[in-house]
Amino acid sequence: MKPTRITNGRIIDPANHRDxxxxxxxxxxxxxxxxxDSDFDTIDAAGLxxxxxxxxxxxxxxxxxxxxxxxxxxxxxxxxxxxxxxxxAMPNTNPAADSAATISWIKEKAERTACVNVFPxxxxxKGLKGEELAPYGALFHAGVVALTDDGHCVQNHEVMRRAVExxxxxxxxxxxxxxxxxxxxxxxxxxxEWSLRLGLPxxxxxxxxxxxxxxxxxxxxxxSPIHCQHISSAGSVRLLREARARGVKIxxxxxxxxxxxxxxxxxxxxxxxxxxxxxxxxxxxxxLVEGIADGxxxxxxxxxxxxxxxxxxxxxxxxxxxxxxxETQFAIFHDILVHKRRAIxxxxxxxxxxxxxxxxxxxxxxxxxxxAPADITLIDPALDWTFDKNQSQSLSKNTPFxxxxxxxxxxxxxVGGKTVWEK
Amino acid sequence: MTAWTRKDLTGLDExxxxxxxxxxxxxxxxxxxxxxxxxxxxxxxxxxxxNFFVExxxxxxxxFEVAAMRLSADVVxxxxxxxSLQKGETLKxxxxxxxxxxxxxxxxxxxxxxxxxxxxxRLGSSIINAGDGAHEHPTQGLLDIFTIREKFGKIEGLxxxxxxxxxxxxxxxxxxxxxxxLGAKVTLVGPSTLVPKSFEKLGARVSHRIDDILADxxxxxxxxxxxxxxxxxxxxxxxxxxSLFGLTKPRAEKLKPGCLVMHPGPINRGVEIDSDVADxxxxxxxxxxxxxxxxxxxxxxxCAGGAQIPAP
Numbered sequence: 001m002k003p004t005r006i007t008n009g010r011i012i013d014p015a016n017h018r019d020x021x022x023x024x025x026x027x028x029x030x031x032x033x034x035x036x037d038s039d040f041d042t043i044d045a046a047g048l049x050x051x052x053x054x055x056x057x058x059x060x061x062x063x064x065x066x067x068x069x070x071x072x073x074x075x076x077x078x079x080x081x082x083x084x085x086x087x088x089a090m091p092n093t094n095p096a097a098d099s100a101a102t103i104s105w106i107k108e109k110a111e112r113t114a115c116v117n118v119f120p121x122x123x124x125x126k127g128l129k130g131e132e133l134a135p136y137g138a139l140f141h142a143g144v145v146a147l148t149d150d151g152h153c154v155q156n157h158e159v160m161r162r163a164v165e166x167x168x169x170x171x172x173x174x175x176x177x178x179x180x181x182x183x184x185x186x187x188x189x190x191x192x193e194w195s196l197r198l199g200l201p202x203x204x205x206x207x208x209x210x211x212x213x214x215x216x217x218x219x220x221x222x223x224s225p226i227h228c229q230h231i232s233s234a235g236s237v238r239l240l241r242e243a244r245a246r247g248v249k250i251x252x253x254x255x256x257x258x259x260x261x262x263x264x265x266x267x268x269x270x271x272x273x274x275x276x277x278x279x280x281x282x283x284x285x286x287x288l289v290e291g292i293a294d295g296x297x298x299x300x301x302x303x304x305x306x307x308x309x310x311x312x313x314x315x316x317x318x319x320x321x322x323x324x325x326x327e328t329q330f331a332i333f334h335d336i337l338v339h340k341r342r343a344i345x346x347x348x349x350x351x352x353x354x355x356x357x358x359x360x361x362x363x364x365x366x367x368x369x370x371x372a373p374a375d376i377t378l379i380d381p382a383l384d385w386t387f388d389k390n391q392s393q394s395l396s397k398n399t400p401f402x403x404x405x406x407x408x409x410x411x412x413x414x415v416g417g418k419t420v421w422e423k
Numbered sequence: 424m425t426a427w428t429r430k431d432l433t434g435l436d437e438x439x440x441x442x443x444x445x446x447x448x449x450x451x452x453x454x455x456x457x458x459x460x461x462x463x464x465x466x467x468x469x470x471x472x473x474n475f476f477v478e479x480x481x482x483x484x485x486x487f488e489v490a491a492m493r494l495s496a497d498v499v500x501x502x503x504x505x506x507s508l509q510k511g512e513t514l515k516x517x518x519x520x521x522x523x524x525x526x527x528x529x530x531x532x533x534x535x536x537x538x539x540x541x542x543x544x545r546l547g548s549s550i551i552n553a554g555d556g557a558h559e560h561p562t563q564g565l566l567d568i569f570t571i572r573e574k575f576g577k578i579e580g581l582x583x584x585x586x587x588x589x590x591x592x593x594x595x596x597x598x599x600x601x602x603x604x605l606g607a608k609v610t611l612v613g614p615s616t617l618v619p620k621s622f623e624k625l626g627a628r629v630s631h632r633i634d635d636i637l638a639d640x641x642x643x644x645x646x647x648x649x650x651x652x653x654x655x656x657x658x659x660x661x662x663x664x665x666s667l668f669g670l671t672k673p674r675a676e677k678l679k680p681g682c683l684v685m686h687p688g689p690i691n692r693g694v695e696i697d698s699d700v701a702d703x704x705x706x707x708x709x710x711x712x713x714x715x716x717x718x719x720x721x722x723x724x725x726c727a728g729g730a731q732i733p734a735p
Contacts (some may be wrong), residue, residue, distance in 0.1 A: 199557030199593060268544075269540050314535065
């Protein structure tokens with residue numbers, strides 16, 4: 001295969017502290033030194049930004065067991081269309097990803113059907129029940145990159161403590177969906193003025209914060225990393241900031257819907273605005289943006305959670321939590337954080353999607369260093385575009401963002417040197 | 424006069440002051456029908472109304488049934504146990520089937536907030552909310568407001584106290600939205616767990632001492648305490664509730680002479696209200712039931728019949 005030169009683009013490669021207009025070469029699926037003497041192909045990236053392939057560390061692929069919602073093939077097509085070259089798969093499948101056999105199945109299916117890299121996570125506890133530890137040794141050797149019970153939260157603090165302690169032996173980061181069951185109960189939306197108005201059961205901020213606080217204390221006790229998933233509340237940001245300043249190995253991630261929408265969106269009882277944790281208030285949005293800007297929240301992700309239309313189109317308290325997000329997340333974050341609020345610059349946005357997640361999960365991705373896999377995303381930061389859910393690559397269309405317009409879009413996705421999506 | 428252009432009534436929160444007044448005025452015109460010996464007008468002749476009650480209710484269903492019959496509509500009652508929802512059919516599919524039967528009006532009682540809204544967005548039939556979870560019960564709110572307006576000749580400036588389990592009450596919400604739009608002062612009274620301070624964000628006042636409002640209130644509307652649901656984490660028990668919030672006889676004696684005592688029913692005698700007070704001179708509890716029919720006639724007529732007020 002001929003080498004390829006991407007020319008005229010602005011290369012932003014946070015892992016290597018690069019931000020310059022230069023050529024990028026790749027060949028044989030790897031980033032290479034320039035090979036001007038050979039016969040090569042050219043991709044003209046004038047006006048575009050060339051970055052390491054984006055990584056989404058929070059995706060529900062729905063296989064095995066829920067292929068009516070999404071498949072590894074369809075989810076990775078959506079990932080490619082959203083500029084993502086790697087996705088980290090959550091373990092709440094059917095069966096749950098709590099055994100080496102299921103991890104092997106996922107990897108084998110991804111090998112055959114995925115158009116981007118799939119990195120599976122394993123469950124913290126057997127069956128995501130929060131009671132007995134899953135076999136981390138077997139999961140580690142089967143290739144998981146982290147442990148999480150996402151969709152569920154380990155309620156028993158002793159179980160969580162031993163999970164983090166045991167995972168340390170394998171260097172596996174533990175990621176936690178932070179939700180206290182007794183405080184949240186059957187809550188389905190942010191507890192506040194709108195839940196009172198609509199008569200819907202409230203999901204209070206404290207239901208998240210109390211588990212974030214628990215995780216901080218355990219990370220400190222064990223001197224071992226815990227990553228808090230999909231942070232939604234101002235109080236959680238405050239707790240994380242304070243703990244990180246003290247050097248505690250705690251981190252957090254943010255999702256686009258939590259900074260783009262508020263609980264007032266539930267007024268029409270549309271279940272496409274129902275996700276867990278829920279949409280909160282302007283004050284929480286401001287705190288999340290501030291947390292992203294000051295380095296408290298170090299990773300951005302989608303929490304892509306597809307559900308079939310017939311599952312979502314029911315009474316709102318019966319509808320499952322979750323929305324899709326792979327194809328919209330980059331544009332939303334770019335539009336809000338970089339373009340409108342100027343909270344961070346484009347290089348930091350890229351870092352939050354490349355070098356930061358790669359460092360947390362110890363992936364050999366998120367870099368344009370010579371020898372790294374040729375996972376590359378091209379971005380047009382000036383492009384205004386409108387999202388049409390009917391054009392989505394996902395099998396499911398449960399998104400609150402149909403018809404929204406943003407500035408900035410990924411326009412080409414290259415995985416291992418192969419273009420898997422192009423606008 | 425504001426013209427009525429909606430096909431549905433899903434809540435009072437979304438109505439304008441003019442729309443609420445229109446329904447109240449229409450109800451006043453219809454109230455006369457119930458006083459006649461021939462209690463029937465042909466306003467909805469040939470229309471089919473389905474009372475679709477996915478949550479048990481006798482009084483609201485009966486009231487809608489009587490209202491529909493007085494308007495000459497044909498009425499079918501479907502309850503949850505008889506419906507296909509028990510067999511796993513979704514609410515949407517059941518409702519589409521009702522529409523395929525050419526139901527002109529579906530009166531829905533359902534435990535899920537927003538369920539009426541959900542159907543109204545998907546069906547051509549008129550959807551009337553007869554109670555959706557803790558969200559709204561707009562015809563109950565309207566009949567309470569109608570009763571108050573009939574007695575005082577106005578709503579603006581009146582002080583209405585609503586006492587009880589506000590947090591889980593759809594009746595309270597519809598009253599709050601409607602009364603505030605019409606200019607009343609609304610005080611919500613009950614334990615801090617069931618009447619959180621955050622209700623002030625909706626424009627109401629919050630009090631945890633019933634004795635503070637007795638001398639000032641023009642209306643005390645008592646909500647049923649649902650002790651069968653045993654919300655043990657919300658209040659310690661009925662005995663304590665009665666002592667702190669029950670409208671006992673000594674408390675009732677402190678009310679202004681013209682103060683109305685209301686209750687959406689069914690009442691728990693000796694719990695939220697003393698038996699003597701329920702039957703006392705200030706009680707308009709049974710008038711509420713009578714007015715409920717007129718209000719529901721007005722709502723059915725407005726949504727499915729036409730926008731003109733019939734001659735009284």
